[in-house]
Amino acid sequence: MSHLGYSCLMALDRDHVLRSAAALLTRKSTATMDEVAKAAGISRATLHRHFAGRDALVRALEQLGIAECEGALDRARPEEGPAAEAVRRLVREIQPAAGLLSFLYGENQLWEGDGPHEGWQRLDARIGALFQRGQRAGEFRIDLSPVWLTEALYGLIASCAWATLDGRVASRDFPTMIAELLLGGALRREEP
């Protein structure tokens, strides 16, 4: 195997391990390094060659989660068109990362240090700006702060991801359930 081929395979492996770990930890957040290794189909020794320890693994998953969110946000084009439509696009794009996000959301360890990772702050700011744009445009009500709307979006994503895991919500309904509740609420609208 050439040096180029080697690097390439390592990178592929690393990504595969990361995604397997995300899938497992989504279901069982206390899984052992041994279980993570088995889930990825590699030995514990190799797992340690990729990630120095559990902490490093979680940090890598955090980076992955941030990257997926930023990608989803980019694809959702949050500055474009009505804010409500942008929110719907965002929820749709973020669905594949929902499991990983709900895991990270529950890792209090990540939020205990000297403030959250810079990446989360940037995401919070971008999503908050989207809600603020909707408020300025008169689309969104102004008595719910952008900060709270952002937080609520995360909470709904985590709830729905979790409810999807054991079948209380169908996977195909994920985008609708979240976006409709967040935007329109439970109250029935008056028919015009």
Added chain:
Amino acid sequence: MSHLGYSCLMALDRDHVLRSAAALLTRKSTATMDEVAKAAGISRATLHRHFAGRDALVRALEQLGIAECEGALDRARPEEGPAAEAVRRLVREIQPAAGLLSFLYGENQLWEGDGPHEGWQRLDARIGALFQRGQRAGEFRIDLSPVWLTEALYGLIASCAWATLDGRVASRDFPTMIAELLLGGALRREEP
């Protein structure tokens, strides 16, 4: 100390320990038995005299959480008046237990056994029935299932409890933020 007096004091202590533990674990869900004991102002030995182990402590907290929820639900009179008002009452009554609930919500360990505790099922059913009543009365839209609305309520409570802890949401806004978002959503209503 008489046998009667003994039992009484033990019960008081037990409740105090339970509530201290809830307050601590809300902030740091991985707190040690030692930290829990210190937070309650007792020694680790005494803590073990009250609760056989960490598992027993978490189970007791689960019971407490269920009891607090049922109490809140009772006081909210979910069968009375408009469903939307009943939801608002429920959110208001449940606020004091929000921290404990968000801790329990994150303890995946509780949901991994042979289905969740019976108490949660009963609560889910009661809250689901409230949303269903609202749908039948034409108050709530029917394209969001009662199961999802119940799940979303839990998610919003957990998010808001967490956001309250580090000051992103003011404690006094808790009931409004949750009820308004859940019921009305982010979209601005047309002025009649």
Added chain:
DNA sequence: CTAGAATGAGACATCAATGTCTCATCTGGG
């Protein structure tokens, strides 16, 4: 006051997860 009950402090063994190490084996490129 006195005896029994409860507590606090700490020693101690246990246990599970982790991190590190070695070595045999496998694989692919030269």
Added chain:
DNA sequence: CCCAGATGAGACATTGATGTCTCATTCTAG
């Protein structure tokens, strides 16, 4: 074919939390 790099299997020590135990001290009912 041969070798460097990667892997898997497993041994090993370490660490932190846990559960159990003892004993001295404190407190309170009688």
